[in-house]
Amino acid sequence: MDETPVLEMKGITKTYPGVRALDNVDFVVHRGEVHALVGENGAGKSTLMKILAGAQPMDSGEIRINGELVHITSPQKAMDLGVSIIYQEFNLVPYLNAAENIFLGREPRGILPGIIDFRTMYAEAQKCIDALGVKLNVHTPINRLSVAQQQMVEVAKATSRNSSIIAMDEPSATLTEHELQNLFGLIRSLKAKGVSIIYISHRLEEIFEIADRVTVLRDGKLVGTKPIAETDRDEIIRMMVGRELKEKIPKQTAKRGSPALTVKGLSRKGVLHDINLNVHQGEVLGIAGLVGAGRTELARAIFGADPIDAGEIWLNGTRVQIRSPKDAIRYGIGLVTEDRKSLGLILTMVVRENVSLANLGSLTRLGFVNRREEKKIATKFIEDLMIKTPSTEQQVHNLSGGTQQKVVLAKWLFTKSRVMIFDEPTRGIDVGSKVEIYQLMNRLAANGVAIIMISSELPEILGMSDRILVMHEGRIVGELSRDEATQEKIMHLATGGQ
Ligand SMILES: Nc1ncnc2c1ncn2[C@@H]1O[C@H](COP(=O)(O)OP(=O)(O)OP(=O)(O)O)[C@@H](O)[C@H]1O
Ligand SMILES: [Mg+2]
The missing domain is CATH 3.40.50.300 (P-loop containing nucleotide triphosphate hydrolases)
Incomplete structure (x- = not known):
């Protein structure tokens, strides 16, 4: 040899x-x-x-x-x-x-x-x-x-x-x-x-x-x-x-409040068909399905990133019109995407600027951004999420792939959204940091935030969701409670089984 x-x-x-x-x-x-x-x-x-x-x-x-x-x-x-x-x-x-x-x-x-x-x-x-x-x-x-x-x-x-x-x-x-x-x-x-x-x-x-x-x-x-x-x-x-790590998913069930987001009859030709769902304050609604089932498209439609052909979106009992991500952000909806390039980050800006990107208003007085405050906030997120960067002033494209994903998270957490949509939140995130992200979701839910979590990782869906919707070919084909859900049941529905 x-x-x-x-x-x-x-x-x-x-x-x-x-x-x-x-x-x-x-x-x-x-x-x-x-x-x-x-x-x-x-x-x-x-x-x-x-x-x-x-x-x-x-x-x-x-x-x-x-x-x-x-x-x-x-x-x-x-x-x-x-x-x-x-x-x-x-x-x-x-x-x-x-x-x-x-x-x-x-x-x-x-x-x-x-x-x-x-x-x-x-x-x-x-x-x-x-x-x-x-x-x-x-x-x-x-x-x-x-x-x-x-x-x-x-x-x-x-x-x-x-x-x-x-x-x-x-x-x-x-x-x-x-x-x-x-x-x-x-x-x-x-x-x-x-x-x-x-x-x-x-x-x-x-x-x-x-x-x-x-x-x-x-x-x-x-x-x-x-x-x-x-x-x-x-x-x-x-x-x-470099240490012992318990990989368990640290789910804490929060108190379920009133419906925060309701979607009625949402359709987009050829992509989404008559989607009805609602998610309550403090609830984590998992959305499972195979790649291509329309989950990301659903998130984008709710967020105003893609146009819709029919359907209504209600927030806290009031019907709202969301025509662009700007509208969504104004109504308190956040979207953490798997695609860091398109909706996530501006890669040539530094960590500090990216964190405040979606919520600059809160830092601006008379047209001036309060840089010191901005830096303080970015520093806090760097610590909380263990973001591996030499400083708040590092350009995001110089960060490792998973670290960029954490900056996307920080950005949306800073907006203090009342409805958070997470699309594959732990993709590319290492095992240790995953647990931090789950804990963060627990904290958000405890504060009454309504969470929609799209994920292809079944252990994550089963571990973190209070309730699970399964999508197949642009439709919601089933709903499972936390107690009844199993990998087999989800896969059965996701592959088009009845
Ligand atoms: N062009 C660059 N300029 C400055 N720092 C950089 C650059 N490229 C990488 N780094 C830094 O080097 C370190 C290693 O990054 P690298 O991308 O190799 O990590 P990784 O192991 O691939 O991580 P991940 O699992 O997140 O992809 C990180 O701290 C990163 O921020
Ligand atoms: Mg890498």
């Missing part, structure tokens, strides 16, 4: 202003293994991958590929060395189609110089996509694909290059169970061909299903590497957080 590791990263150190993102990290990947990389938000996982992919220079350290010292000075260099990476935030060009994205910059050429051989390109691209077991026409522009489909295009891009090392930064965050199993099938077949996969995820059950070894980072330092067969969930969590 060839024992030279396909990848050796040694003594990797990387410092950003105010942050030591990586501190003397060693990372070794063998040929044909699936190597999981885990750690809390901000531990340095994405940074290590960006260095490997030539997207960020390291301060010191060395990288060997197949035993040979290499200098990965650009993304192109990394690709030439057989390294592909699928980023947490995708890297696709929205107005090009899937095939053009897969072959971007290396389009197959015809006989005439400079002429792209489109026929070969589309055929090859479709072959790559089909091999993933996904239904997708490669002529479709990226901006018309779902997030899951876009991810499949990213995977196809990597496989079409015959890469020997493919790093996937939280590939599962946006996938349905079915798509996840497709991805795992694909990973297994790549592995059989000798390709090495680096797999980043906050969902430990996936790591036990797919990985051969796992490396844990904490605060930019290597904690250790273990064969998956020689470790267990508790040990990995201990390595990640």
